[in-house]
Amino acid sequence: AQSVTQLDSQVPVFEExxxxxxxxxxxSVSVYLFWYVQYPNQGLQLLLKYLSxxxxxxxxxxxxxxxNKSQTSFHLRKPSVHISDTAEYFCAVSGAxxxxxxxxxxxxxxxxxxx
Amino acid sequence: xxxxxxxxxxxxxxxxxxxxxxCRSLDFQATTMFWYRQFPKQSLMLMAxxxxxxxxxxxxGVEKDKFxxxxxxxxxxxxxxxxAHPEDSxxxxxxxxxxxxxxxxxxxxGTRLTVx
Numbered sequence: 001a002q003s004v005t006q007l008d009s010q011v012p013v014f015e016e017x018x019x020x021x022x023x024x025x026x027x028s029v030s031v032y033l034f035w036y037v038q039y040p041n042q043g044l045q046l047l048l049k050y051l052s053x054x055x056x057x058x059x060x061x062x063x064x065x066x067x068n069k070s071q072t073s074f075h076l077r078k079p080s081v082h083i084s085d086t087a088e089y090f091c092a093v094s095g096a097x098x099x100x101x102x103x104x105x106x107x108x109x110x111x112x113x114x115x
Numbered sequence: 116x117x118x119x120x121x122x123x124x125x126x127x128x129x130x131x132x133x134x135x136x137x138c139r140s141l142d143f144q145a146t147t148m149f150w151y152r153q154f155p156k157q158s159l160m161l162m163a164x165x166x167x168x169x170x171x172x173x174x175x176g177v178e179k180d181k182f183x184x185x186x187x188x189x190x191x192x193x194x195x196x197x198x199a200h201p202e203d204s205x206x207x208x209x210x211x212x213x214x215x216x217x218x219x220x221x222x223x224x225g226t227r228l229t230v231x
Contacts (some may be wrong), residue, residue, distance in 0.1 A: 007155075043121065043208050043222035044159075051213075090158065102149070103210075103220060107158040 002027040002093045006106035011048055021076040021109045023065075023091030030096040033074040034103065035065055038088045047089070050074065051096075056066045061085075086113045117143045119211050121223025124192045128199055128230055144189035145211035149220070150182075151229035153206040165192050178198045199230040 013019045023030060032051050036044040043063040048059040065076045074091060081088045091106040116118050138148060147166055148210045151159040151160040165171040165186035173179050181203075183195040192211075196203055 034220075041124075041206075041225065041227060043119075043224045044210075045222070046219050089127065102161060102164065104161075105158045108156075110156075 002029075002031060002095065004091050004093050004104055004106035005110065006091055006109050008109050009107065010110045010112065013035060015083055016080045018079050019077065019081050019085075019111065021091075021111065023074045023076065024108060025074065025091070025093045027072075027093060027095065028082045031093045032096050033067055034092040034094075035063070035074070036090045036105075038108075039088065040087075047076070053101055059114050065114045074106050081111070081113050083089050083113050084113060086111060090106075117141070117211075117213070117219075117221045118174055119145075119221045119223045121209050122185045123226060124224060125227045126229070127229070130200055130230055131198055133195055133197045134199055134211070134228060136196075136207055136228075138192045138194070138211065138223050140211045140213075140221070143211075143213045145192070145213060146189065146206065147212045148186055149194040149212075150184060150192075150194050151208045151210070153208060153225075159223045162194075174210055196228065199228070200230060201230045204230045 003026045007022045034049045035047040037047050038044050048057045050067040058064040063078045088108045090108045092103045094103050122137045150162045151161050162177045163171040163173045165184050167186050167189050171184040186192040187193045210220045210222045212220050
């Protein structure tokens, strides 16, 4: 079984400032890691994922996350946020391997970008 | 990316009635579909996992007779909330995966159910 902890429920940040949304996980097996973004009254959209290979993964809109196995973390960062980044962000984990279909989500972090 | 269409996006029903929510994968075959429930300001809680042609696997604490899930084809899964009560009011989200673990899970846009 896996679990995900997102330490910050809300993160306010000024426009064009950097941001880091923290995510830690626990698992007894190897994992795949994901960040999803949710806009109000909408489903989730995949932002980025780590499956294997390079521990630094990037999205097309400037976000990046680094898988740190020793610290069991997958923090999400962006060097300069925009108003449009205001949303809820969920970190998720699944077991790596055949049959490991289920995603376990953290409680989410609401990012509010202040003009 | 692949598209998962969930319908309706909003529904209001009277207490005691049943409501059906549809989840369709539009451009891929979803061997596995998941149904989640999201309470205000909280994370997604997995309700059940369904594989095409077989019975759904429900998470602990989820009433099978209340939340009926049917995955009759590789592109359609339905969730029926039977005899709905106000406490069933929530945001329900489906997701679908095409194949093996690690491939992206695509999410529907969610259904806001309000039981009055």
